[in-house]
Amino acid sequence: MAVQKLKIAVAGLGRMGKRHAYNFAHRTPRAELVAAFTPDETELTWARANLEPYGVKIYSDYDEMLKHTGLQAVVVATATSVHAEEAIKAIEKDLHVLCEKPLSVDFERSREVVEAARAKPHLKVMCGFSRRFDASYRDAAEKIEAGTIGRPVIVRSQTCDKHDKNGFFIAYAALNGGCFADMNIHDIDLALWFLGEDSRVKSVSAVGVTAVHPELQNYGDCDNGVGVVEFYGGKIAYFYNSRTMAAGQEDTTEVIGTEGKIVVNGNPQKNHVNTYTPRGVTRELPFDYWGRFEYAFVNESNEFTECVLENKRVPLKLNNALIALQIGLWMQEAFNTGLKLYFDENGRRIDKPKL
Amino acid sequence: MAVQKLKIAVAGLGRMGKRHAYNFAHRTPRAELVAAFTPDETELTWARANLEPYGVKIYSDYDEMLKHTGLQAVVVATATSVHAEEAIKAIEKDLHVLCEKPLSVDFERSREVVEAARAKPHLKVMCGFSRRFDASYRDAAEKIEAGTIGRPVIVRSQTCDKHDKNGFFIAYAALNGGCFADMNIHDIDLALWFLGEDSRVKSVSAVGVTAVHPELQNYGDCDNGVGVVEFYGGKIAYFYNSRTMAAGQEDTTEVIGTEGKIVVNGNPQKNHVNTYTPRGVTRELPFDYWGRFEYAFVNESNEFTECVLENKRVPLKLNNALIALQIGLWMQEAFNTGLKLYFDENGRRIDKPKL
Amino acid sequence: MAVQKLKIAVAGLGRMGKRHAYNFAHRTPRAELVAAFTPDETELTWARANLEPYGVKIYSDYDEMLKHTGLQAVVVATATSVHAEEAIKAIEKDLHVLCEKPLSVDFERSREVVEAARAKPHLKVMCGFSRRFDASYRDAAEKIEAGTIGRPVIVRSQTCDKHDKNGFFIAYAALNGGCFADMNIHDIDLALWFLGEDSRVKSVSAVGVTAVHPELQNYGDCDNGVGVVEFYGGKIAYFYNSRTMAAGQEDTTEVIGTEGKIVVNGNPQKNHVNTYTPRGVTRELPFDYWGRFEYAFVNESNEFTECVLENKRVPLKLNNALIALQIGLWMQEAFNTGLKLYFDENGRRIDKPKL
Amino acid sequence: MAVQKLKIAVAGLGRMGKRHAYNFAHRTPRAELVAAFTPDETELTWARANLEPYGVKIYSDYDEMLKHTGLQAVVVATATSVHAEEAIKAIEKDLHVLCEKPLSVDFERSREVVEAARAKPHLKVMCGFSRRFDASYRDAAEKIEAGTIGRPVIVRSQTCDKHDKNGFFIAYAALNGGCFADMNIHDIDLALWFLGEDSRVKSVSAVGVTAVHPELQNYGDCDNGVGVVEFYGGKIAYFYNSRTMAAGQEDTTEVIGTEGKIVVNGNPQKNHVNTYTPRGVTRELPFDYWGRFEYAFVNESNEFTECVLENKRVPLKLNNALIALQIGLWMQEAFNTGLKLYFDENGRRIDKPKL
Structure with missing residues (x-):
């Protein structure tokens, strides 16, 4: 048949x-x-x-x-x-x-x-969210689930693109919601995955600079940014995004737990080649996210297909996309206003930090 | 259409x-x-x-x-x-x-x-020969072709399998021609690729041990072997094969030239995960050749298809397979007899080294 | 003589x-x-x-x-x-x-x-500040000085100690000024070194958790903390400190410039040994700061001696220690109050962000 | 007192x-x-x-x-x-x-x-033999002694110098006994350390080329050489030496056992710095053996002093130096004659391999 x-x-x-x-x-x-x-x-x-x-x-x-x-x-x-x-x-x-x-x-x-x-x-x-389908992130998630690092407490995660000297991305800046919402949304999603999807935000702060592309300021955007999200229950996620990496794509995530740490892509590399010359030993980096995540997308298409055909639950809750976007937009707001944002345990914005 | x-x-x-x-x-x-x-x-x-x-x-x-x-x-x-x-x-x-x-x-x-x-x-x-289709080996070949390491002179290459404690492979030992011919044939093919397909063998020697599986001796085989092939024109390839690696597949190749060196897979790793525990930092290795070369096989099927459909020359000469096998069999003979084999510049076996 | x-x-x-x-x-x-x-x-x-x-x-x-x-x-x-x-x-x-x-x-x-x-x-x-005398940090500084990474814009730096399960350090918590002032002061000093010693602070924020040692809360301290310092002129330093690393000392610094990046100790390791076992490939980490910085202290004693004997300027301005402490104390305050601190271009505390 | x-x-x-x-x-x-x-x-x-x-x-x-x-x-x-x-x-x-x-x-x-x-x-x-005093080699030895890799069976070890374009070393070639005896003697000593100082040689073979310095042929020497020493009892050591490395000193040793493997300096690096530029990620190598082994020599002087003052046994038997030299000279002979050398179990030279 x-x-x-x-x-x-x-x-x-x-x-x-x-x-x-x-x-x-x-x-x-x-x-x-x-x-x-x-x-x-x-x-x-x-x-x-x-x-x-x-x-x-x-x-x-x-x-x-x-x-x-x-x-x-x-x-x-x-x-x-x-x-x-x-x-x-x-x-x-x-x-x-x-x-x-x-x-x-x-x-x-x-x-x-x-x-x-x-x-x-x-x-x-x-x-x-393609990284959810990446073999390394999944391996990390399995190890964390298995208790290898104890209780996860801190996530550091970054999305860093190779600098496109054409500034191709600038035109998109106005449309994509800014680098915290557009780029770090992947990292936020990962942080929620590893720290718990029910994590409630306590505070959000963010700073950014236009290291190379001052014209981004016209769009309320930056080309390098750092954001920190504090969660109730003693958990922190901190993020970095950059549009101006010299060597290539560098999407790195660290999950630090009470008994260990897992790093995904702490040593970015395009392939298995090291070149020794009088300059030293050089390895190359993936050119872009496709160089790093091509097979994650293949997994994604296959798993989505299987979920539909076999009426299984898809591996990502749709609502998470909403939560991740919300946090990204809060970081963007914190960056734009310079303010630190505070939230009570029910997710309502409050004026002062809850100590 | x-x-x-x-x-x-x-x-x-x-x-x-x-x-x-x-x-x-x-x-x-x-x-x-x-x-x-x-x-x-x-x-x-x-x-x-x-x-x-x-x-x-x-x-x-x-x-x-x-x-x-x-x-x-x-x-x-x-x-x-x-x-x-x-x-x-x-x-x-x-x-x-x-x-x-x-x-x-x-x-x-x-x-x-x-x-x-x-x-x-x-x-x-x-x-x-699947490694010819691997992205890392191809990157290495392009760099060598571009002159990055000067004239290639020495190749070190190994094919090392994770130890299968079931000894599943032993039954095959009698059929596959022995580890120098069966395993190192890939490395020989790579050596010819990098040192020149017209390289003429000057001498061959090989030694081997049965570190874990003495029963292999019944088949004239070993579980760890070292072979050295000297070529006319001042070039050397040396090889290692092992059936008993603890951590996983370790297929590593170094090409050393007059002005630099390229290493393929000097740091084997399964994926991008590093785990930090009180024991130290641990990364895992591919379980087998498929974990390392899966996408090389995909390239192979696609390129073979394209060559047929578009009547292009296939990227490997069939005759090379014969030459690589010949050298593998000579290593196997050198291992089995304990003798060093010598050849003149026309490929004829001679009794004494040509100095 | x-x-x-x-x-x-x-x-x-x-x-x-x-x-x-x-x-x-x-x-x-x-x-x-x-x-x-x-x-x-x-x-x-x-x-x-x-x-x-x-x-x-x-x-x-x-x-x-x-x-x-x-x-x-x-x-x-x-x-x-x-x-x-x-x-x-x-x-x-x-x-x-x-x-x-x-x-x-x-x-x-x-x-x-x-x-x-x-x-x-x-x-x-x-x-x-011992890291100023470390060969790797000096190499980084020379490369940065030479323009290798363009203009430095972002510094990420962390001081992370191996977890001392005896909690020996807790007794000191009250005396040492807290982890941002005590531990990250090294990172702040490095950030000032790499971003310019005349960098003026624009804002400071910090969050922290007691992942393993809730008793630290009694001293207004945490065992894992993240701080962000924004400088006028479009520069950011962000810091992490931990008392609870599983594998060993992990003091890592990244300096990101407009044209490249330098990482010091992105792959911490105690020595040159890698051990391959069925568990994977493992390397060990330095046990403590001495394991990482022993020879920096030797350089320090020799250079201080030379400066005195030959009446040379010491390589660190004393006033920098004051500035680094100030920033450390601000991070500590930001952590303790939950507030983001703002400063005008003259270093005066202001109530609202300067945009 | x-x-x-x-x-x-x-x-x-x-x-x-x-x-x-x-x-x-x-x-x-x-x-x-x-x-x-x-x-x-x-x-x-x-x-x-x-x-x-x-x-x-x-x-x-x-x-x-x-x-x-x-x-x-x-x-x-x-x-x-x-x-x-x-x-x-x-x-x-x-x-x-x-x-x-x-x-x-x-x-x-x-x-x-x-x-x-x-x-x-x-x-x-x-x-x-300075490497005996190097912290990494000692760590390796301790782990091997502790059984981490099972029974050691194969040693791969190389001594590779950065290419001195002045050819300074050529003048020494006649005096130092040739690269197998002069350079690989360290590796032979390490092999005996890890495989057992009582290991008896069964066969020796060696090949070499003058990749960059043909004038070395006048001294019966080469600038890149490969040697293989087979020991009775199923053990093999294989060696590589080079005078022409582009990137720096690369002294690497692998000890492969029945249950694991230890690599010393598989990833040579001068310090903890990695530089990211459009070319990729680059690390530098030690310039020479001093850059790699400086502190091994310090250990050596301190331990020798202690052995004398406290009448302790020195950590290296003097006789080993003789054995290592002997093997080095045999490799040199095997290289010079092109012959494979055979020995019986009593160390006597024999004409044919003992199977």
């Missing part, structure tokens, strides 16, 4: 959309990429050359794509500004959704997605 | 055969796994459950499989003893062949495969 | 005093340890057995020791509470002083030492 | 002699450097400026120095060619001797030193 495959479509064929399309078309045995949508002419041309020959129907209209016969699921990988709208439309069409992070840079808009999903509990709706 | 896919079959569904089947079925966009053969009942059952649902026709007779309509290529991944026979049969049927290493443990038998292939120059026949 | 040696005395023969005594007696060619003082009976006994035979006169009264004939310099390595008093007494006796950090946990008291020294500009008075 | 110090003299004030003089004068609390000898004018000038002021009497005649009143011990650090003669003279004067390696490049001459020492069992006579 032939295997039943999940019929899935990808919306958006930019950098990440192309990769999702590739993964669902070619590296997800139980999925069949049946459709793809993009409003962009260049991307449409690419899709006709690279997806159509594999039997993928190409759409330039999202709503039309949602009507594709037999379609069961949609990957939302368009511009962040339309994630929420497209996710909600898909949900309303009774389609499973894998949405790129964030659901929206707007908290209320994100909450609408969560509520739309809640209204259709038979659907799998997942916001793709 | 639909993409044209290479119709390929896999012969043998043991450990490696299953993986080739998976890669061609699910991770090689331009290939279609149309058939699979195994004479083994357990493997047949597995194939019916795991391949048939994806449209793969299962055969228990190799010759029958070769007649599969539209079949264009065969992966030979059966027991080593039938590699040559099956490869030749496929070639005779005008099928392209990707044959697992070695072509045969018998030099003459291997040569027959090479000759069969030579007789059909329109066919792509490749012996799969 | 016989070499002229600096006649020096060590006050205090506790853990650090013993080491200074050893270094000045045996590893500082141009110094002669002529006297040592301790009020402690056990230490006196030790001194009579271990120093007296090398010609060192032992005193149980500090003032008496200061009168030792020919004495030129004193190392103050007593309990922190008497550093300032003893340093000032020595200065008043016209003796050069190498004072263990901190001058005092009290800012005003520390300032008195600085002023006493200022009044005698012919004396060398140095507060021993 | 004043401490009793060992009155010691250093013969030879070349590169290594100067360092021994410094260590005994300034870093060996229980020793007093009372005299130094060198026949070299430049070195005499240096000694008058740098040793005499510390009370060291300078001699230009070795025999005169041996008569120095109260002298108890001599460090022989002159040119290799006179090691044996000077050591024997000192022994005959009833002086303890610390002799730089090798005793002589001539086996018989070395044996005479051993015999001279044997005739005076109350004297401490030690040949300085």
Whole structure:
């Protein structure tokens, strides 16, 4: 009997959309990429050359794509500004959704997605925090779960991109919600994973600089930032983000517990090569997040597919995306105002620290 | 227009055969796994459950499989003893062949495969030395090609397996030609790659011990061995193989040139995790070659496919497999006799060293 | 002509005093340890057995020791509470002083030492921040000075001790000024070194937890803390301190510039040994700061000696010790109050962030 | 009561002699450097400026120095060619001797030193294999002794110098006995340490090339060499030496046992600094053996001193130096003749391998 495959479509064929399309078309045995949508002419041309020959129907209209016969699921990988709208439309069409992070840079808009999903509990709706699918982070999580480091207390986590001298990313700054919300959201998600998803924020502070790109100040953004989140119950997460790393992608996470510590990617390296020259010993770093997390995305597509086909719970709660966004936005606010933000144990903003 | 896919079959569904089947079925966009053969009942059952649902026709007779309509290529991944026979049969049927290493443990038998292939120059026949497709080895090769280390002079390379306490591998010892021919053949191939495929052997010596498994002596084999191959023109390759590594797979290669050195996998590690406990800082190693080379095999299947479809030259000359086997067998002989073997510049065995 | 040696005395023969005594007696060619003082009976006994035979006169009264004939310099390595008093007494006796950090946990008291020294500009008075004498930190500083990483912008630095399960350190908590002032003072000093000693603080925040030792709360202290110091001119230093590391001493510093990054001790290790076992590959960490910085202290004693003998400027300005202490105390205050502290460009405390 | 110090003299004030003089004068609390000898004018000038002021009497005649009143011990650090003669003279004067390696490049001459020492069992006579005093090698030895890796079976060890483009070392090639005897003698000594000092050689083979310095062929030497020593009882040591490393000193040793492996200096590094630039992450290597082993020499001088003063057994048997030299000379012979050398279980040379 032939295997039943999940019929899935990808919306958006930019950098990440192309990769999702590739993964669902070619590296997800139980999925069949049946459709793809993009409003962009260049991307449409690419899709006709690279997806159509594999039997993928190409759409330039999202709503039309949602009507594709037999379609069961949609990957939302368009511009962040339309994630929420497209996710909600898909949900309303009774389609499973894998949405790129964030659901929206707007908290209320994100909450609408969560509520739309809640209204259709038979659907799998997942916001793709790719690091959750990375083999090293999972190994770390298993070891922590097994008690290797005692009770986790401190998380240090950073998202650091290789400096793109073209400043390509600056144009996006206004749209992506700022580096604390856009970049550190991964680290926040990891911190919640390792410190407990029920951790309640006690205070938030953040500082940032424009080391290389002063023009970011026009968008209320920085190119290097440090944020600290204190949780009730004696837990701390502190974060660093940078757009200006010289050597490559450096996404490092430390989880410090009462009896040990686990470091993920403390020694970033692109591959297994070390070069010895009169200058010393040199290793290279991944160029970007894809160089570091390519196979995490493959895991993501396969696991999402399995969860839908076998009606399993997806490995990330959708609501976590909301919480992580909230904390990211608080860091962004703390950075922008210079203020330290305080919260009571019920999550309400208060004026003074609770000692 | 639909993409044209290479119709390929896999012969043998043991450990490696299953993986080739998976890669061609699910991770090689331009290939279609149309058939699979195994004479083994357990493997047949597995194939019916795991391949048939994806449209793969299962055969228990190799010759029958070769007649599969539209079949264009065969992966030979059966027991080593039938590699040559099956490869030749496929070639005779005008099928392209990707044959697992070695072509045969018998030099003459291997040569027959090479000759069969030579007789059909329109066919792509490749012996799969997986490390040639590994990203790190390729990076090393590019850097060496670019002159980063000057002229390569010395290669140190080792193939070291995690100790399988079941001694599972002992039963194979008699069949696989011994550890110098079976394990170090990869290292020999790498040495030829880096030192020049036209390198002519000047002398060969080898020693070995049975550190843990004295029963290997019954098969003229050892569980830890060291071999040295001297080439004309002032080049040396030295090799280590071990069946008894405690921590995991450790396949390391150093290429030393007149102006620098490149090390591949000098610090083996399974993933990006370091664990800090009162014992110190610990990282884990890959369990086996698959943990280290999984994606090299994916590259291999994709590149072989592309070479066939686009009639490109395969990245490894088939004749190299013969040369590497020859050197491996010489090391095995040097180990078994205790003698150092000498060769003149034309490759003829001589009695005394040529100074 | 016989070499002229600096006649020096060590006050205090506790853990650090013993080491200074050893270094000045045996590893500082141009110094002669002529006297040592301790009020402690056990230490006196030790001194009579271990120093007296090398010609060192032992005193149980500090003032008496200061009168030792020919004495030129004193190392103050007593309990922190008497550093300032003893340093000032020595200065008043016209003796050069190498004072263990901190001058005092009290800012005003520390300032008195600085002023006493200022009044005698012919004396060398140095507060021993040992990391300034460490070969790796110096290499980092040279590379930064040479422009290797562009303009330094961010410093991350941590002082992390191996967990002493006896809780020996808790008794000291009340005396040492708290972990931000006591431990991170080294990191603050490094941050000022790398970001510029004229850096002006804009804001300070800090959070801490008692992960393992809740009893520290009685002293207004924590066992793991994170602090962030923002400087005018777009520079940030962020700090971590821990009393509860499982594996050993982990004092790590990162300096991130506009064109690169330097990491000191990102991979802590005790020595050059890696052990491969079925558990993986393990390396050990230094047990304590001595295991990491032993030779920095040797450099310190030799350079201090040279500065006195040759009337050179000591490599650390005494006033920096005051600035570092100030910042440490601000972090401590920020931790204790939960507040973020703000400063104007003239160093005056203000109520609100300056944007 | 004043401490009793060992009155010691250093013969030879070349590169290594100067360092021994410094260590005994300034870093060996229980020793007093009372005299130094060198026949070299430049070195005499240096000694008058740098040793005499510390009370060291300078001699230009070795025999005169041996008569120095109260002298108890001599460090022989002159040119290799006179090691044996000077050591024997000192022994005959009833002086303890610390002799730089090798005793002589001539086996018989070395044996005479051993015999001279044997005739005076109350004297401490030690040949300085510095790595035996290195903290990492000692840690390795302790772990091996403790059974961490099971029974040691294979040793891989290399001595690799940074390439001195001046070719300074070539002039020494004729004098030092060749790279297998001169450089790998350290590795042979380590192999005997880890595999058992009673290990009996079964076969020896070696190959070498002149990768960069063909003029070495005039001296029967090479600039990169590989040697393999097989021992009875199923043990192997294999060695690499190089004069042409690009990045710095790389002295690495692996000890592989039946249940694990220990690597010393698998990741050579000069210090704790890693530099991140667009080129990648770079660390530097020690420039030379002093950069790697400085403190091993300090341990050596202190331990030798203690052994003399307290009449303890020195940590290295003198006879081992003879055995290590013998093996080094055999490797040199095997390299020069191209032959594999065979030995019976009694150490007698035989014509054919013993299987």
